[in-house]
Amino acid sequence: MPALRLSASTQDLTHAAGLLTDGGLVAFPTETVYGLGADARQDRAVARIFAAKGRPEFNPLIVHCAELDQVKALVHWSEAAQSLADAFWPGPLTLVLPLRPEAGISRLVTAGLDSLAVRMPAAPVAQHLLRIFGGPVAAPSANRSGQISPTRAAHVMADLGDRIEAVVDGGPCAVGLESTILGLTGTPPTLLRPGGVTAEALCDALNTRIALRRETDGINAPGQTRSHYAPRAGVRLNAVEFEPGEARLGFGAVDCDLNLSPAEDLTEAAANLFEFLHRLDATGAPVIAISPIPHLGLGVAINDRLSRAAAER
Ligand code: TXA
Ligand code: MG
Numbered sequence: 001m002p003a004l005r006l007s008a009s010t011q012d013l014t015h016a017a018g019l020l021t022d023g024g025l026v027a028f029p030t031e032t033v034y035g036l037g038a039d040a041r042q043d044r045a046v047a048r049i050f051a052a053k054g055r056p057e058f059n060p061l062i063v064h065c066a067e068l069d070q071v072k073a074l075v076h077w078s079e080a081a082q083s084l085a086d087a088f089w090p091g092p093l094t095l096v097l098p099l100r101p102e103a104g105i106s107r108l109v110t111a112g113l114d115s116l117a118v119r120m121p122a123a124p125v126a127q128h129l130l131r132i133f134g135g136p137v138a139a140p141s142a143n144r145s146g147q148i149s150p151t152r153a154a155h156v157m158a159d160l161g162d163r164i165e166a167v168v169d170g171g172p173c174a175v176g177l178e179s180t181i182l183g184l185t186g187t188p189p190t191l192l193r194p195g196g197v198t199a200e201a202l203c204d205a206l207n208t209r210i211a212l213r214r215e216t217d218g219i220n221a222p223g224q225t226r227s228h229y230a231p232r233a234g235v236r237l238n239a240v241e242f243e244p245g246e247a248r249l250g251f252g253a254v255d256c257d258l259n260l261s262p263a264e265d266l267t268e269a270a271a272n273l274f275e276f277l278h279r280l281d282a283t284g285a286p287v288i289a290i291s292p293i294p295h296l297g298l299g300v301a302i303n304d305r306l307s308r309a310a311a312e313r
Helices: 010-021 043-053 068-074 079-088 124-133 153-160 199-206 266-282 298-310
Strands: 004-006 026-029 034-039 062-064 093-098 115-119 166-168 180-183 190-193 234-236 247-250 287-290
Touching (some): 010 026, 010 124, 010 166, 026 153, 034 043, 034 124, 068 115, 079 093, 079 199, 247 266, 266 298
Parallel strands (some): 026 166, 062 115, 234 287, 247 287
Antiparallel strands (some): 026 034, 093 115
């Protein structure tokens, strides 16, 4: 049975919450990307996320909540966490904190770790769904493992439509890149994945330096698998000139097939990135060639995703 397509109406979101309660998988829009949600307390439901995505079970999931009190019941909260929540929640920031084992989160969510990744999404549709459901929702990006992330309901339908109960269609995602993940289980805080909130903004809010995760540090964020976010086509980065036959993804004043941002606006480029990769991949071109993206602000997260899309598979 193909997934049910639900709207963002209260009636449809109530239905979606009921599906989650029954152990179902429901994809829903956040401001970053579409998430594939399941009740984080139900082992069977969480196991189905890994099966539907083809995701290795050692890769833990992020739990989404609408209320701070809910979050505090799941993890050991700290002063640093409070400063960051004050500055960035709800929004595209995930915090990794010590898990409260008594909180009832499925061990599959944390892949057996004693920490938990938590986030409070800003998108009104996500908040509304989480409020109606009333519990913690585990949600990775709603794509098959290793593929381009979904920023439209249609991306989810194409990738997972035959494996999940429903997709809530809330239109395109405003940020378009996954959340920034910050580890708060050690000192100093560690940036585990660059994303919608920049490292500079985190340092400002915390008033401390933060460490960058090194590639050799082992399990952590989607980055640990070097190849990720990969289209079917090959990917050529920092293309200053385009070759015949390539699908051309531009940035700034260049002649190309699709332009992430003619005005060189990194926020606009982030919002367009995955949709444009999906579109150019669908043309069947053997290679997608991409203009250089400035490595500052949101450009750091964009370049992180692009380097993984281009990595050897
Ligand atoms: O923007 C987002 O974060 C989206 C939306 C749906 O919220 N979600 C998302 O989930 O990107 P996912 O599964 O694609 O990436 C989450 C990453 C995982 O790859 C995992 O490595 C990391 O978060 N993670 C989860 N729990 C962790 C933990 N306890 N310690 C370190 N990293 C963790
Ligand atoms: Mg993902």
